[in-house]
Amino acid sequence: MFDIFFVQQLVNGLSIGLIYALVAIGFTLIFGVLNVVNFAHGEIYMIGSFAGLMAITTFAPPLFVVILIALAAGALAGFGLERLAFRPFRRFRDEASLKSKAIREATLLSSLAVSIIVREIAEKIFGSNMQSIPQDYLLLKPIQIGSLSFADGQFLIFGLSIVMLGGLQWLLKRTRIGLSIRAVANNPMGAAYVGINTERTIIATFVIGSTLGAIAGLIVGLYQGAIFPAMGFVPGVKAFVAMVMGGLSSIGGAVVCALILGMAEAITTSFFAQGWGDLVAYLFLVITLIFFPTGLFGGGRERV
Amino acid sequence: MIKLKHCKTLLASVCLTLLTAGASAQNKTIAIGYQLPLSGENAQYGMLFRNSATLALDDFNKSGKLPGVTVQIKFEDSKSDAKEGVNIARKFSDDSSILAVIGDFNSTVSMAAGQVYAQTKVAQLSQTASHPDFVKISEYQFRNINTQAYEGPLIANWAHGNGVKKVAVVAIQNDWGQSAANNFINGFKAAGGTVTDVEYFNPGTRDFRSILTKIGRSQPEAIFLGAFYEDGSAFLQQKLQMGLKQNVYATSSLYEKKMIELAGPAANGLYLTSTFLVESTEPHIASYVKAYEARYGAKPQQFAAQAFDATNIMLNAIVAAGGANATRAKVRDALAATKNFPGVTGTTSFDQATREPIKLLTKLQVTDGKFVSVK
Numbered sequence: 001m002f003d004i005f006f007v008q009q010l011v012n013g014l015s016i017g018l019i020y021a022l023v024a025i026g027f028t029l030i031f032g033v034l035n036v037v038n039f040a041h042g043e044i045y046m047i048g049s050f051a052g053l054m055a056i057t058t059f060a061p062p063l064f065v066v067i068l069i070a071l072a073a074g075a076l077a078g079f080g081l082e083r084l085a086f087r088p089f090r091r092f093r094d095e096a097s098l099k100s101k102a103i104r105e106a107t108l109l110s111s112l113a114v115s116i117i118v119r120e121i122a123e124k125i126f127g128s129n130m131q132s133i134p135q136d137y138l139l140l141k142p143i144q145i146g147s148l149s150f151a152d153g154q155f156l157i158f159g160l161s162i163v164m165l166g167g168l169q170w171l172l173k174r175t176r177i178g179l180s181i182r183a184v185a186n187n188p189m190g191a192a193y194v195g196i197n198t199e200r201t202i203i204a205t206f207v208i209g210s211t212l213g214a215i216a217g218l219i220v221g222l223y224q225g226a227i228f229p230a231m232g233f234v235p236g237v238k239a240f241v242a243m244v245m246g247g248l249s250s251i252g253g254a255v256v257c258a259l260i261l262g263m264a265e266a267i268t269t270s271f272f273a274q275g276w277g278d279l280v281a282y283l284f285l286v287i288t289l290i291f292f293p294t295g296l297f298g299g300g301r302e303r304v
Numbered sequence: 305m306i307k308l309k310h311c312k313t314l315l316a317s318v319c320l321t322l323l324t325a326g327a328s329a330q331n332k333t334i335a336i337g338y339q340l341p342l343s344g345e346n347a348q349y350g351m352l353f354r355n356s357a358t359l360a361l362d363d364f365n366k367s368g369k370l371p372g373v374t375v376q377i378k379f380e381d382s383k384s385d386a387k388e389g390v391n392i393a394r395k396f397s398d399d400s401s402i403l404a405v406i407g408d409f410n411s412t413v414s415m416a417a418g419q420v421y422a423q424t425k426v427a428q429l430s431q432t433a434s435h436p437d438f439v440k441i442s443e444y445q446f447r448n449i450n451t452q453a454y455e456g457p458l459i460a461n462w463a464h465g466n467g468v469k470k471v472a473v474v475a476i477q478n479d480w481g482q483s484a485a486n487n488f489i490n491g492f493k494a495a496g497g498t499v500t501d502v503e504y505f506n507p508g509t510r511d512f513r514s515i516l517t518k519i520g521r522s523q524p525e526a527i528f529l530g531a532f533y534e535d536g537s538a539f540l541q542q543k544l545q546m547g548l549k550q551n552v553y554a555t556s557s558l559y560e561k562k563m564i565e566l567a568g569p570a571a572n573g574l575y576l577t578s579t580f581l582v583e584s585t586e587p588h589i590a591s592y593v594k595a596y597e598a599r600y601g602a603k604p605q606q607f608a609a610q611a612f613d614a615t616n617i618m619l620n621a622i623v624a625a626g627g628a629n630a631t632r633a634k635v636r637d638a639l640a641a642t643k644n645f646p647g648v649t650g651t652t653s654f655d656q657a658t659r660e661p662i663k664l665l666t667k668l669q670v671t672d673g674k675f676v677s678v679k
Contacts, residue, residue, distance in 0.1 A: 129562070149546045270517070
């Protein structure tokens with residue numbers, strides 16, 4: 001059982017996990033700051049890939065230009081999402097409203113509403129079928145190393161995850177906007193009292209998080225050869241699971257848990273059947289919640 | 305709004321029939337009921353059926369096979385809703401001018417309406433309902449689509465005949481996928497082959513690499529794929545990337561132009577079956593494709609072709625049942641006696657005992673991005 005095919009299975013699991021991780025990074029960032037689940041993150045992911053695909057089919061630019069376009073689309077979508085689904089609930093500045101659970105849940109539902117509306121509109125415009133992607137842009141070029149098979153997209157996803165994670169850490173720890181994001185995440189009212197522009201900080205968080213989500217959507221869409229309006233749902237759910245397992249607000253924890261999920265799916269397929277993969281993944285979630293109620297990497301006071 | 309427009313056209317056609325009936329008293333009109341989804345989520349298929357049925361009917365009425373008789377098709381919109389389907393079935397049963405019924409689109413609605421037709425003794429021919437239990441409702445149910453019970457063993461024998469002795473089975477985890485896989489496996493084992501893996505994947509799976517790695521380990525000589533075209537094309541792409549050299553045999557569900565578009569070069573070499581080949585050069589198929597395209601501006605696909613044949617099989621049965629003197633019972637018997645009917649989806653006979661259609665499937669292979677028929 002533990003032969004080269006098992007190593008290949010670990011590679012497969014790693015690449016599935018990295019996809020979940022890519023989605024989880026932006027997702028966890030937004031949760032860390034607002035303490036609210038952004039259900040529309042999967043749709044941002046979808047918008048990124050559709051924006052990229054439209055650029056590809058209209059003027060066929062090189063891949064890094066496509067990535068820049070997805071990045072811009074993601075930033076714009078993140079800004080719009082914050083304006084539509086999140087800001088209206090921050091009208092009330094008194095302490096009771098800021099701590100109110102009802103407002104938090106209303107925000108959760110408004111992001112869900114936006115996600116459904118965006119997905120339905122995309123289905124009306126593009127149809128719910130998978131879109132055809134020009135073959136040259138697919139990230140499925142085989143790369144054979146020994147008897148292990150890789151695709152060029154896997155290396156790109158691997159590199160992208162490292163760049164995203166590293167870049168985000170740098171941004172959070174070394175820049176002024178990062179400092180204010182951490183401040184707002186830690187204590188929004190305290191941050192406001194010391195003169196941090198919390199509104200601007202929240203917008204910046206959404207723009208950054210959605211940019212990451214949109215790029216992830218584009219790359220994963222090209223790697224799986226599947227771009228369609230409902231594509232954000234499954235990775236969104238898995239990213240959510242990874243975030244909860246990782247302790248809700250630890251980005252590094254979410255990434256590690258995303259990798260565990262991906263590995264679990266691949267190894268389950270190897271020993272049992274693909275149909276059991278999801279079950280094992282959710283079993284991990286339940287076990288984590290029973291034995292580590294604050295998540296594997298939660299518990300620390302500082303968020304983000 | 306659509307409904308209103310619908311009523312108007314219906315009313316107009318009824319008036320027109322009355323007028324023509326009045327003008328030439330000896331010209332008798334008999335009717336076929338056609339229940340199909342013209343609105344709602346499956347409306348696109350219903351439109352195709354109506355197009356094909358109208359085309360077949362106009363040809364028939366012009367051909368003069370039944371002198372002095374005009375056959376008419378009454379279309380009713382079932383909205384892919386079982387309740388609507390039952391209402392339409394009652395309405396058609398009460399309409400004494402209707403000799404038999406075609407439809408509905410999916411198995412659920414067809415079976416709900418079938419309960420009514422079984423009681424009122426009206427023959428029902430569905431162009432697409434493939435659920436195993438549909439024809440088991442009563443002796444009044446017929447269908448013009450092969451089930452997996454026929455297709456699976458056929459593909460199994462085909463693969464075995466090509467020298468494949470060990471095969472891995474990959475199928476989608478739902479009713480259809482399981483029946484596709486089981487029928488293939490039974491057929492393949494009966495032919496003397498062995499099955500190395502049976503892998504079901506959850507609907508919505510985008511990553512097949514784990515399954516492909518498992519198949520790579522057990523080294524079968526070919527892969528059987530029971531999937532729909534979107535999953536199928538992703539599977540083929542990833543198989544190419546993972547460097548698996550095995551040929552893939554697939555069900556007719558992969559016969560879609562879009563599949564080749566999505567999979568690109570990865571589709572090349574794929575073996576699959578189909579009942580209808582739009583590129584066929586056989587004269588009756590070519591002339592159907594040409595007439596359909598000229599009238600509706602698009603090439604017909606498999607489902608449209610099945611409706612075309614269903615309509616023609618029904619018209620044929622009405623002629624055999626005596627045309628102007630046909631009764632519902634006679635039409636049912638004539639329908640059951642259908643043998644070697646030459647249609648655009650192949651030659652069709654109904655099995656005497658089970659009423660299951662026996663349709664010859666065309667064997668295809670994807671070569672240079674095109675479906676090419678092979679022996």
